[in-house]
């Protein structure tokens with residue numbers, strides 16, 4: 448699928464999509480919690496659908512209604528010996544440890560970009576917890592057989608925080624007592640805060656966080672006496688970043704549905720936009736952003752790597768040289784985002800270079816070109832919002848990649864006034 452975009456202005460009011468990070472965690476929590484969960488504002492992205500399917504494969508009963516999802520579960524009781532994570536990094540890294548709570552042999556599979564993302568963490572760690580684990584040389588598919596037994600363990604958190612998230616859910620579900628997960632070099636820390644917040648919201652056991660170096664599950668017994676809980680999935684700061692950046696480049700919009708007190712690390716987009724001289728404010732639950740003369744900025748995105756793509760779009764329209772730190776965090780995403788951002792923005796006349804762990808972007812007049820999403824939703828959306836102000840018609844191939852996190856992206860920006868055609 449191709450998106451053909453003519454320079455345009457975004458104007459009007461829109462509600463942000465649901466956070467797939469919160470939605471997938473809520474699915475995991477609803478599976479391990481015994482009882483009924485009502486999810487309000489459920490996500491509809493491919494990653495969210497993958498999570499809803501996985502929890503059914505692991506025994507939960509799911510009813511999807513117009514504006515809510517009802518999940519009934521009695522804990523992990525697989526009804527199928529395969530779980531399919533499609534392209535979701537979070538789902539595979541979270542549900543592999545959760546599925547290992549069962550004593551059945553389970554094959555964990557995925558597709559597309561996920562087949563190229565490393566999973567050797569499981570080969571190293573799960574056997575230490577009594578789980579047999581065989582991956583295909585550190586890649587998918589992975590065959591596991593538990594039951595996982597929580598033990599004192601030390602894991603590496605440098606590649607991804609998602610593995611730790613999976614272990615925290617699995618330990619909470621297994622009612623871990625007096626054990627700790629020690630973690631070295633943890634990156635993407637706000638995502639772990641979100642995990643702890645979801646555990647708490649679902650009445651599950653929350654470990655003590657000792658400076659992101661140790662997560663200690665104490666001896667206390669947690670009783671789950673709420674037969675039904677309701678959880679509202681919050682708005683997604685990671686994808687809101689594209690709408691806000693697009694409006695700062697070429698527009699005047701009001702964005703609803705964002706929690707300014709969210710623990711999502713990508714909320715930092717608000718401060719970076721202000722730093723870049725965007726005209727924006729947050730009032731009564733609505734964020735307003737209006738186009739302005741943008742100026743270069745510096746930002747450390749080590750703990751919020753998903754902000755790189757929208758920030759490169761922002762930098763491309765910001766006068767001067769912007770510097771974004773944390774490039775090493777980009778290698779193992781849906782694409783190698785350091786390489787794909789450089790490749791695609793170079794086509795648009797925007798010089799992107801690297802110095803140590805920093806990406807350096809020069810703001811210049813954007814030339815229109817045909818760019819590729821590399822099957823990476825964030826590359827598709829970054830090039831699109833950058834192309835709102837350019838010297839001609841832009842073509843984005845592989846436009847369907849947005850379905851991974853934000854299937855409504857093209858229709859949402861069209862509704863805001865982007866002159867856009869989608870060609871199958």
Ligand SMILES: O=C(O)C1=C[C@@H](OP(=O)(O)O)[C@@H](O)[C@H](O)C1
Nearest residue numbers: 468537606607608609635638753
């Ligand atoms: O836990 C999560 O919801 C996520 C964690 C981050 O991954 P890493 O921890 O691998 O950086 C982020 O990039 C991903 O999009 C979602």
Ligand SMILES: C=C(OP(=O)(O)O)C(=O)O
Nearest residue numbers: 534535536537753780781
């Ligand atoms: C990297 C991402 O997601 P995941 O790792 O969950 O596939 C993303 O959404 O940018």
